[in-house]
Amino acid sequence: MTRRATLGTALAGTAALWPGLRARAAGSKTLTIGVCSDFSGVYSDIGGKTSVACVHQAIEDFGAAAKGYDIRVIQGDHQNKPDVGAGLARQWFDNGVDMLIDVPNSAVGLAIASVAAEKNKTYINSNSASSLLTGKRCNAQTVHWTYDTYMLSHSTGGAMVANGGKSWFFITANYAFGQLLRDQTSAVVKAAGGTVVGDVAYPFPQTTDFSSFLLQAQSSGAQVLGLANAGKDTVNSIKQAHQFGITQSGMKIAGLLIYINDVHGMGLEIAEGLVLTESFYWNMNDHTRAFTKRVLPKTPTNYPSMAQAGCYSGTLHFLKAVDVIGVPAAASGASVVAQMKRMPTSDDAFGQCYIREDGRFMCPSFLFRVKKPGESSIPWDYYDLLHTTPAVQTFAPVATEGCPLVKA
Structure with a gap:
């Protein structure tokens, strides 16, 4: 297949979602989160389905239903190709996705960071290692969770x-x-x-x-x-x-x-x-074991990696920030990330941490x-x-x- 055909195939699977994503009634508490990951290649065990499960767990632990939120999670495979990942991110952001997360593969991760800045959308990278994400390539819409080179x-x-x-x-x-x-x-x-x-x-x-x-x-x-x-x-x-x-x-x-x-x-x-x-590490303390016990029914054959746990932690903090500034303000990634930086993080996976001014999650x-x-x-x-x-x-x-x- 040509690179253009490959990109078209990657995007086609989410095309049917666009009519539903575009509409957000005034006053509604509807959000859409996109998990961009490797679902079929060398990084599928450290991202993929378990990252999606951890995002869903964060939504549950946030208490979305009780607070009146309607939170949708979509997923897409970047195939370890920067142009595919960037194209997927651009189409998602143009059609109502409020936050994009995960992204194993630094080349793809850096490409999506540029799209997030261009579209002013929230981007939480938990699975790329490049320290350039909070260095020379940093931007006001990107937070780098979990680890780096x-x-x-x-x-x-x-x-x-x-x-x-x-x-x-x-x-x-x-x-x-x-x-x-x-x-x-x-x-x-x-x-x-x-x-x-x-x-x-x-x-x-x-x-x-x-x-x-x-x-x-x-x-x-x-x-x-x-x-x-x-x-x-x-x-x-x-x-x-x-x-x-x-x-x-x-x-x-x-x-x-x-x-x-x-x-x-x-x-x-x-x-x-x-x-x-x-x-x-899932067996580090009572809190990490409690988080793992909650998420394992969703992913019984694959315990969460640090990057997948980062998808949980990052999603939970994103939702807490949106809850403070309001759903309409979530349209601006810079506004959401600024609020995320103002608030200390707290969850069972990483405990008490914070986000530095360059977007580095400090743990x-x-x-x-x-x-x-x-x-x-x-x-x-x-x-x-x-x-x-x-x-x-x-x-x-x-x-x-x-x-x-x-x-x-």
């Missing part, structure tokens, strides 16, 4: 260097996310006196066989294999590294973005001992070690907590990011 490079990358991993070889998904994660982690390694001995970038999302890249990494003599990728690519990379005996030979793997869903896909026999960073990050099989006592009980980093240290200082919203 700065957090991952400094937490996981910094921990690996501190434990003796001074020489690195990177396998990098060749698009905005992978490139930025590799570059920021390389800077952390070099600042600590380490070296980068090699890097290979692979075509994304076409690659499933990582054997040649893994052999290059093994022959480099590097102490650490840095995986600047995510989702099924990370799972396949680690599984194939295990098959080649790379970890048994003494090379350590730094999975710079690993979700609990990835650990589940690998199994503890392969994933045990991996060190990773997340901002949410702690947690460094985990994956348990051995015998250490896991219940389903999806996979992590031991190694270290907690407070929010102000988790993300880059606001003055260094170049966001035009930040006053000198």
Whole structure:
């Protein structure tokens, strides 16, 4: 199919919704939320249907029905193509969607941020990693929830260097996310006196066989294999590294973005001992367990990742902000986001947090070690907590990011 035909196919599935979305009677409390995600590709386990379930859970926990709200949720697959994602966002916003959320894939995420600014619509990104969303590409309509490349490079990358991993070889998904994660982690390694001995970038999302890249990494003599990728690519990379005996030979793997869903896909026999960073873990405390217990009936085979929990948290805070300023004001994304920044966030997934002036959701990050099989006592009980980093240290200082919203 041509790219134009692909875009047309992606948009056709929501065309029937437009007549209903366009009409919002004066005084009504009708809102529409669009979940733009990967429903069929490498990021479907960390986004997709579970992100939609978490949005619905936020609507329930907000008490929408009791407060007289009619909140509709629609979904669309961006197919990991920036033009498809941007086209979907533009058509949604033009036809009554009040807020767009999720968006795994940084190239797609950045493209949609531009559309949100152009259309002045609320955009909550919980599933792209690029720190550019709150840096040079920030805008008044966008909030970046959950995590970013700065957090991952400094937490996981910094921990690996501190434990003796001074020489690195990177396998990098060749698009905005992978490139930025590799570059920021390389800077952390070099600042600590380490070296980068090699890097290979692979075509994304076409690659499933990582054997040649893994052999290059093994022959480099590097102490650490840095995986600047995510989702099924990370799972396949680690599984194939295990098959080649790379970890048994003494090379350590730094999975710079690993979700609990990835650990589940690998199994503890392969994933045990991996060190990773997340901002949410379902079994962290009574509140995270309570949230997970409520959402699991909607998604019984897939526990929420940090990004999916971010869809819950971001949606809930959006609804609280709209409840303050009123539904008519929700037509302006800048007005909604300004109110979201004025209010502290509070929910069972992330606890008490806040949104910085550049649109960065400020939450702690947690460094985990994956348990051995015998250490896991219940389903999806996979992590031991190694270290907690407070929010102000988790993300880059606001003055260094170049966001035009930040006053000198």
